[in-house]
Amino acid sequence: MTSEPATAAKPVRLAPMQVPKASDVLANDLRERILSGEFPEGTSLPPERDMVVQTQMSRTTVREALRILEVQGLVRIRTGRSGGAFVQRPGGDSVADSVSLLIRGRHIRLAAIFEAREGIEPTCARLAAKYRTDADLARLAAANAAISGDGPLEDFLQANVDWHVAVAEASHNELLAGIMLALSRVIYTATDNQAFVDAEVRRTTIRAHARVTEAIEAGDTEAALRRMTRHLHKYTEAISEVEDRTAIEVPGG
Amino acid sequence: MTSEPATAAKPVRLAPMQVPKASDVLANDLRERILSGEFPEGTSLPPERDMVVQTQMSRTTVREALRILEVQGLVRIRTGRSGGAFVQRPGGDSVADSVSLLIRGRHIRLAAIFEAREGIEPTCARLAAKYRTDADLARLAAANAAISGDGPLEDFLQANVDWHVAVAEASHNELLAGIMLALSRVIYTATDNQAFVDAEVRRTTIRAHARVTEAIEAGDTEAALRRMTRHLHKYTEAISEVEDRTAIEVPGG
DNA sequence: ATGGTACCTTGGGTATGACCAAAAGCACTG
DNA sequence: CAGTGCTTTTGGTCATACCCAAGGTACCAT
Incomplete structure (x- = not known):
């Protein structure tokens, strides 16, 4: 079982594949949902730590995704209690x-x-x-x-x-x-x-x-x-x- | 020395002050330098770990700053050896x-x-x-x-x-x-x-x-x-x- | 020699865990 | 009852460890 015949007629072929960055995946998902209207203006996204458990990603990744959306003007982030990321329509x-x-x-x-x-x-x-x-x-x-x-x-x-x-x-x-x-x-x-x-x-x-x-x-x-x-x-x-x-x-x- | 007279005629007055985020400070600095032409197109910024020692900031902060600039189209980031952040004019x-x-x-x-x-x-x-x-x-x-x-x-x-x-x-x-x-x-x-x-x-x-x-x-x-x-x-x-x-x-x- | 394979080095990407700072609410005291 | 200070919630920062990508290089087999 450990050695295959050298004359195997079917060499393994793999397509080139691209691995997107985790933070981009999350950012893209949230962006689409915001733009589609699923999250109306003013909606507050879950706290970062909640997103971590929901997405199984690290907090670093979640934060990078939020930063991307913030720079694009899609969310506004406030600190402090009852803070968080609030959906915002780009203006x-x-x-x-x-x-x-x-x-x-x-x-x-x-x-x-x-x-x-x-x-x-x-x-x-x-x-x-x-x-x-x-x-x-x-x-x-x-x-x-x-x-x-x-x-x-x-x-x-x-x-x-x-x-x-x-x-x-x-x-x-x-x-x-x-x-x-x-x-x-x-x-x-x-x-x-x-x-x-x-x-x-x-x-x-x-x-x-x-x-x-x-x-x-x-x-x-x-x-x-x-x-x-x-x-x-x-x-x-x-x-x-x-x-x-x-x-x-x-x-x- | 530990108790002041309660009738002190000069109450302490402080102006409201704003503390910007560390990552924004770094991002703003780099952005100004890029836009001013100090870093011409194609210049490679130092590796993240070098920036950490130079700025005395954590890698998280440095990375957030770079992400901001990346979203704004001012740098392009490539992975792998001889990768890094390369200055890019916004198009x-x-x-x-x-x-x-x-x-x-x-x-x-x-x-x-x-x-x-x-x-x-x-x-x-x-x-x-x-x-x-x-x-x-x-x-x-x-x-x-x-x-x-x-x-x-x-x-x-x-x-x-x-x-x-x-x-x-x-x-x-x-x-x-x-x-x-x-x-x-x-x-x-x-x-x-x-x-x-x-x-x-x-x-x-x-x-x-x-x-x-x-x-x-x-x-x-x-x-x-x-x-x-x-x-x-x-x-x-x-x-x-x-x-x-x-x-x-x-x-x- | 020479060509390919494996390893090494240098870079960004992700995961954890700890702690700091801001803001809202609550509780306690005078 | 007012005001002050603690508590809690939530983002911001730091430090460390490890993974993945991409060149470069040494080494081995032919």
Whole structure:
């Protein structure tokens, strides 16, 4: 029984097989269940030590799986009693984070970001004119009220970003809103400490915002699209002039 | 010395302080260094056990930090001898992944994805007409050659996606290209197994692609923008008709 | 010589067990 | 009854041991 004939006609053949990492297996399983809706938002997953006994994995493995889901924005983890991992739907934030990484890691020029915005944001304005609700209009009005020609630069930029994000969310397209959130965040940090935002630029911006807001309120999709396009184009030109001289890159955040 | 007067006039005041997690501290440090370019692409970080002695942290903590960076697409980890963590610049893939999560997690309608594409891709076409190189044109030509009116549906869709991605990359705007890669991937998986792509749709698509390609080749930015807009709009209408009846949602991938 | 097999070395992956830290609830004391 | 401090629950960190993967190398048989 211990020695086979050397002339055996059937050599053992095995297919190449891949062994996935245990933590990935668990993470994938949980991710699918979360995305499928089996675990609605706010559901608390079992404590780590419970998962250990249920999955027969070590606590290290369980924790790595949870870490993966946390980075992907699918769970939020809190310490302390009645803490644990709570299911969370991924929001625009996670998209914004990865876009930020792309921009910073690839050293993408500020001009390229404005190019992208020129494509996306007019569409947001168009959709906003189509789908805006009363709540959206109120938020836009509030953003317009908050912006002023003569406060600290930081306040102006913040109010500026708020208005743009409000337009994006008024489009009722979460995908566009998420992307715009990312771009706005990056543009905000990149525009900070830039001297080209003078009083003239501020006045022009306020006027343009008001006109776009009017179009959205009136439900005039084409006017909203056109006015937003013009606004962004002029703003981009102002930036380009500066960049030609100083080669602005996106700073760290 | 052991008892102070109860009437001490100076009560101790402490500011609320936050203690970040050790693994986050390490991850943030490495991330900043990677993004700043201190660790160029391909650099191999020290082995985990070396990091342990250098950082005075436990291996668990080091590994969690590496897992965070891995999920964010900043390092790639290989096992075995001469393995380890290798620095990687975040690419369009990581953006695509997070967009996928957003879409699946929020149950975003296919129509909303097409809306977003209608904003982004015409801009890609416009920029492509402006900045395309000979290599870009060759790639577009190859994509056009690969698409055919009568093969398996899967091949048609793949060639379709390839062309759209090629247009996006011809824009020489990595941000737009990354976002388009994400959308294309999602649209691909969502359109698969959809019956509305009949022979008529295919012929129309091929013709439209050819016309957009011509405009890009000629450097006619406005024609590229206009033709791409029309192409997408017609495609979207076709989808909308189906969705009204069947309420397509984006399936899992 | 030479080619293949087995072993060695270096790396990440997993399992345990212990202990620290944060947060909510409870119990005890003044 | 208020306030303070203990207790419990749950995540965070550490240390150690061992397993698995992948190159490199030495050695043996041909």
